[in-house]
Amino acid sequence: MSKLIEIYTDGACSGNPGPGGWGAILLCGEHEKEIFGGEEDSTNNRMEMMAVVEALQSLKKRSNVKLYTDSKYVIHGITDWMDGWKKKGWKNSKKQPVKNKALWQKIDSLVSKHNVEFIWVKGHSGNIGNERADELARRGIPTKNS
Numbered sequence: 575m576s577k578l579i580e581i582y583t584d585g586a587c588s589g590n591p592g593p594g595g596w597g598a599i600l601l602c603g604e605h606e607k608e609i610f611g612g613e614e615d616s617t618n619n620r621m622e623m624m625a626v627v628e629a630l631q632s633l634k635k636r637s638n639v640k641l642y643t644d645s646k647y648v649i650h651g652i653t654d655w656m657d658g659w660k661k662k663g664w665k666n667s668k669k670q671p672v673k674n675k676a677l678w679q680k681i682d683s684l685v686s687k688h689n690v691e692f693i694w695v696k697g698h699s700g701n702i703g704n705e706r707a708d709e710l711a712r713r714g715i716p717t718k719n720s
Contacts, residue, residue: 577602581629581641582695582703583648585621586711593717594618596625597710599703600632607632608706612714619647621711623677630684639690644697644704651678652685652692 580601587594594616600607609628612621622645629641643649656678659665664672664679672678695701697708 583625584707595714598629610710610714
């Protein structure tokens with residue numbers, strides 16, 4: 575059985591839409607890895623999703639994962655809405671195309687490769703992992719000078 579990996583993810587946007595950043599912290603025993611990045615033009619929801627994608631993509635082998643996020647959009651998308659979207663050909667309840675379809679499909683594919691438990695945490699409430707992921711996400715926001 576592989577070790578448990580704890581992942582904290584967060585996204586941030588300067589304006590929504592606007593320049594956005596994502597960040598994640600991966601913890602396994604004594605090992606710790608921080609990753610972050612961003613896009614010139616994005617939304618907060620896209621950045622929340624990118625943090626999940628990038629974190630899961632960085633895992634080298636099938637893993638048991640507890641993934642913590644303060645994004646109810648990500649949690650509901652994965653645990654409540656995804657199956658219905660797939661059955662309806664990636665249409666939402668209003669028969670409109672699902673926003674961020676490519677990212678949802680990527681998350682779906684990555685989740686199928688691991689044993690992932692998604693856990694919602696309240697943002698900006700003192701959870702150390704969430705606060706650090708938030709700092710990384712803000713660091714990932716592109717600036718005009720970069």
